[in-house]
Amino acid sequence: MADFVLYLRLFQYGFRRHSTYLAAALAGAFTNTVFGVLRAYVLIALWEARPGLAGYSLTEAVTFCFLTQGFIGPMQVFGRGLSFGDRIRSGDIAFDLVRPAPLLLWSLSEDLGRAAYLTLARSLPPSIAGAVMFTMVLPVSPWFLPSFVLGIVVSFGWRYLVTLAACWTTDDRGMHTLSALLTFFFSGMVLPLGLFPGWLRTVAEASPFAAMVQVPADVWLGAEPAWSALGFQLFWAVALLGLGALLTAAARRKVVVQGG
Amino acid sequence: MIETISLGRDFKVRGAVVPAVHDLTFRVEAGEFVGCLGPNGAGKSTTIKMLTGILTPTRGRALVAGLDPARQRKALARRIGVVFGQRTTLWWDLPLRDSFELVRLLYKVDRDRFGARLAELTEVLELGPFLKTPVRQLSLGQRMRGDITAALLHDPEVLVLDEPTIGLDVVAKGEVRSFLARLNAERGTTVLLTTHDLGDVERLCRRVLLIDHGRLAFDGSVAQLRALVPGQESIEDVVAHLYLSSTPAVPRTPRRTPDADPPTVTA
Numbered sequence: 001m002a003d004f005v006l007y008l009r010l011f012q013y014g015f016r017r018h019s020t021y022l023a024a025a026l027a028g029a030f031t032n033t034v035f036g037v038l039r040a041y042v043l044i045a046l047w048e049a050r051p052g053l054a055g056y057s058l059t060e061a062v063t064f065c066f067l068t069q070g071f072i073g074p075m076q077v078f079g080r081g082l083s084f085g086d087r088i089r090s091g092d093i094a095f096d097l098v099r100p101a102p103l104l105l106w107s108l109s110e111d112l113g114r115a116a117y118l119t120l121a122r123s124l125p126p127s128i129a130g131a132v133m134f135t136m137v138l139p140v141s142p143w144f145l146p147s148f149v150l151g152i153v154v155s156f157g158w159r160y161l162v163t164l165a166a167c168w169t170t171d172d173r174g175m176h177t178l179s180a181l182l183t184f185f186f187s188g189m190v191l192p193l194g195l196f197p198g199w200l201r202t203v204a205e206a207s208p209f210a211a212m213v214q215v216p217a218d219v220w221l222g223a224e225p226a227w228s229a230l231g232f233q234l235f236w237a238v239a240l241l242g243l244g245a246l247l248t249a250a251a252r253r254k255v256v257v258q259g260g
Numbered sequence: 261m262i263e264t265i266s267l268g269r270d271f272k273v274r275g276a277v278v279p280a281v282h283d284l285t286f287r288v289e290a291g292e293f294v295g296c297l298g299p300n301g302a303g304k305s306t307t308i309k310m311l312t313g314i315l316t317p318t319r320g321r322a323l324v325a326g327l328d329p330a331r332q333r334k335a336l337a338r339r340i341g342v343v344f345g346q347r348t349t350l351w352w353d354l355p356l357r358d359s360f361e362l363v364r365l366l367y368k369v370d371r372d373r374f375g376a377r378l379a380e381l382t383e384v385l386e387l388g389p390f391l392k393t394p395v396r397q398l399s400l401g402q403r404m405r406g407d408i409t410a411a412l413l414h415d416p417e418v419l420v421l422d423e424p425t426i427g428l429d430v431v432a433k434g435e436v437r438s439f440l441a442r443l444n445a446e447r448g449t450t451v452l453l454t455t456h457d458l459g460d461v462e463r464l465c466r467r468v469l470l471i472d473h474g475r476l477a478f479d480g481s482v483a484q485l486r487a488l489v490p491g492q493e494s495i496e497d498v499v500a501h502l503y504l505s506s507t508p509a510v511p512r513t514p515r516r517t518p519d520a521d522p523p524t525v526t527a
Contacts, residue, residue, distance in 0.1 A: 006365035013362070017353045020394075092347045097314050100334040101366055 006101065007109040014113020017083075018121075025121035028073060033126040036069035040134055054194030060221050061192070063137040066130025067217045068189055073122030074115040074148075075155040075212045077189055079180040081114060082107055082156075085163040085172060093167075097252060104244050108156055115152045143226035147219040150233035154211040157240025158183070164244065167251040188214030208236040261418055261450045262288035262311060266320035268474070269306050280306040282474030283320070288452060290417070293444045295465030296454040299503045303474040304454040308422045311452075312342050325417055338367055341411030345423035348403060349410050350395040356406050357391045360413060367414035374413060381409045384439060401432030408436065412443070419443070421453040425460055437463055458495045470502065478502070 018025070040062050047058040056064060071077065084107055087093045096103050130136055162179045166172035184190060186209035193204045193214045204210060211233040219229050267284040270277045281303040288294050298304050309315040311324050313333035322329055325339045350359040364374045382388055385405040390398055398406065404424065411419065424440075425433045441464055443449050455461060461468055461482060468485050470478035478485060482495070489498045 006362075009362060009365055013351065013354060013358060017351070020353045090347070092349075099366060100337040 003101075007105060010106060010109035011113040011116070014110035015117045016113075017110075018114050018117040022121070025073075025118065028118075029122045029125040032069045032072050032122060033129045036066050036126045036130055037133065039065045039069070040130070054192045056192065056194070056221075059135050060137055062130065062134045063221060064188075064192055064217050066126050066134070066136060067220055068213050069126040069130075070123035071151070071213050071216070072189070073118035074152055075187075076115075076118075076159060077155075077180075077183055077187060077213065079159060079162065079176050079183065082111060082159055082163045085166065088163070088166045089172065102245075103248055104160065104241065107160065108153070108241075111156045111159075112152065115156075137221055140220050141222050141226060143230060144216065144220045147216040147226070147230055147233060150230060150237055151212045151216040153237045154208050154233060154240060155183075157237060157244055158208055158212075160244045161240065161247060164247050164251055183209050183212065186210065187212050188217065208240060211236040261290040261292070261325060262286075262452060263323040264307075264311075264320065265322075267307070267310060267317050267322050268319040269303075269310060269315060270318045279318075279474055281310070281317075281471075284471070284474065284476055285320075286469060286476055286479060288450060290450055291444070291448045292467060293441075293451045293465055294453075294467045294469060295461040296452065296469045296471060297456075297458075297461065297499060298454075298471035298477075300456075302471045304471055305422055306474075307471065308342075308420055308452075308454060312340065312420055313337070338414060339416055340418040340420060341414070341416040343404075343407050343411045343419070343421040343424050345404070345421070345426040348395070348407055350403065350406055352396050353394055355392045355394055356387065356398070359395065359406070359410060363410050363413045369414050373415075377413055377415060378409070381412060384442070385409055385435070400427050401429065401435070404428060404432070404436060405439075408439070416449070418450045418452070421451070423455055423457075424453060425455060425457050433457070433459070440464060458499060462495055472503070 043061045043065050044058065047053055047056070047061045051058065053061070084093060084096055084103065087096060096106070099106070127136070131138075158179070162175050163172065165175050169175060186193075186204045186207045188204075188210060193201060193210055195201075196204050205214070215223075215229050215233055219226055223229050264284050264286055267281060268279060269281045270279045272278075280301075284303070284307060296304050296307070306315065310317050311322055311329055313329035313336055316330040324336060327336045327339070329336050350356065351362070360378060363369075364371070369377070382391065385408065387402075387405060387409060390402050390406075393402075395403060395406065408421075408424070419440075421440075425436055428436065437460060440451060440453075444451050451464075453460065453464075466481065468478065468480065468482055469476060470485070478488065485502075486492070486495065486498050489501045492498045492501060
């Protein structure tokens with residue numbers, strides 16, 4: 001029970017920590033919306049030339065576009081977002097390791113707080129703009145909310161691994177750049193994964209990145225059966241968190257705390 | 261309260277094994293106030309990290325408050341307080357008070373006891389004016405007082421501080437020192453601190469450990485330390501002399517070890 005209160009508080013702090021930077025969030029929301037409009041016109045041109053592409057109607061394609069723009073913030077598509085990343089570089093991670101609470105749960109709670117704030121600050125504006133300027137598919141499947149949350153957890157699990165890798169690589173910038181590229185490309189942010197050719201599509205659709213963006217968007221659009229989509233996300237969430245826990249244990253044994 | 265027996269820790273640097281702490285044996289009794297001196301790279305911080313469970317020793321063993329830091333890290337965390345002068349445990353973007361609340365939940369401190377303890381520390385360390393200030397806006401002296409408070413909210417038996425006065429001005433230093441002295445005298449908290457500030461040592465520590473090249477080079481009172489180098493007026497000169505005249509117990513250059521240089525096997 002006491003533990004639950006601790007993690008709830010961490011969730012709140014994660015939320016409030018990010019709400020400190022309102023200007024940054026608004027700038028992000030504005031950028032996401034503008035790029036949403038650009039993407040929407042590209043997709044409209046594409047779908048008018050080839051209706052029913054990837055199994056989407058034109059409205060579904062536009063909905064997909066603005067939804068996924070709204071995922072950039074909460075799913076942290078461009079990576080990072082975990083406070084302990086900098087702490088590995090600076091050596092402050094020493095404190096995180098002496099705490100009587102597991103780093104994984106600690107940062108998950110904080111990250112969910114971050115995502116909750118960014119959902120308000122960076123998901124709603126592009127989605128509303130999309131609904132006002134174009135038409136979007138409504139109503140939403142009731143499975144969307146759990147699918148959205150699972151998408152955030154999968155994104156966390158992935159970023160946790162990438163961030164923790166800095167314990168071995170000393171400098172984490174290369175890993176983060178690679179991760180951002182992989183996530184952007186394979187999550188469905190560039191194009192719906194249904195447009196990818198042959199084996200590339202198979203790989204992308206099976207990847208954890210699909211569980212972050214493509215799958216929750218499809219659930220919104222009413223993908224059937226919803227349980228299989230959620231099961232896929234759950235699989236990646238459990239796999240990545242499990243791997244994260246193992247890697248944390250290994251890091252504790254191996255980590256060289258930097259900076260004296 | 262703190263005991264180490266032949267404690268040692270090696271680091272692998274580019275395949276070579278470098279011992280940071282070689283062979284350290286000492287005992288600190290409950291209620292003592294011990295200062296740990298040594299040149300940069302002597303192994304002080306590494307020792308502190310082993311005593312607090314952050315690093316696992318390569319050899320030997322440590323016992324803090326009756327617990328093995330490496331194996332019983334979580335149980336130990338509830339009984340010791342740790343402050344790293346160059347690091348912070350506080351939440352950068354949130355008011356100081358929020359970090360303390362987190363400490364309360366983390367160490368499962370009873371709400372009433374927490375309230376009383378925080379009120380006490382707030383008064384003694386004069387935290388009142390900036391309890392609601394985000395940590396990023398605090399001065400270094402304020403932040404350090406915040407960090408010390410965070411380390412003491414669960415009322416630990418042992419307080420371990422790694423360079424707690426680094427970067428502080430004369431007044432802030434004085435405040436931190438008198439607080440630590442009071443904590444030790446009134447509550448009987450065992451204090452172990454590392455420092456490069458000999459003022460800390462002279463004013464606070466009844467006992468000094470000098471660590472050099474990962475070994476214990478001296479263990480005794482400040483007066484005994486002075487007596488090692490007769491004819492030197494200031495404690496600075498005494499310690500400088502000791503640092504300069506020390507001969508490495510271990511070669512400075514990394515040694516190749518069988519581990520890093522496997523024997524060739526011919527079949």
